[in-house]
Amino acid sequence: MRRIPPGKVATYGQVARLAGLGGQARMAGYALHAAPDEIDIPWHRVINARGRISLPRENGQYDLQKTLLEAEGIVFRNETVDLQRYRWRPEKQ
């Protein structure tokens, strides 16, 4: 996840594949949920396959991630990110 550049996003499934988890997307999410908040990785650049944030709107969790992404220049259209445009392509890095 640390390789995801600012202004780009990756899906849980994508991260899971790169981690050798064979596309077990839930494990990527589970890892982040279990990890401490002060973790040294850009967790906010990971979203779901539909281009939306997978956190509950309650307790400001959702808004925090959305704000962090917008601060990097990512634009939300109707609570959704345009993956065609913002998805990170590891190969081209």
Add this chain to the structure above:
DNA sequence: AACTTGACTTCCG
């Protein structure tokens, strides 16, 4: 040891 849960994904209507 069986059952439930979940920062998910894909397929179908």
Add this chain to the structure above:
DNA sequence: CCGGAAGCCAAGT
């Protein structure tokens, strides 16, 4: 494009 069902697997009950 959206919601529901099925598939997935580690952790917690």
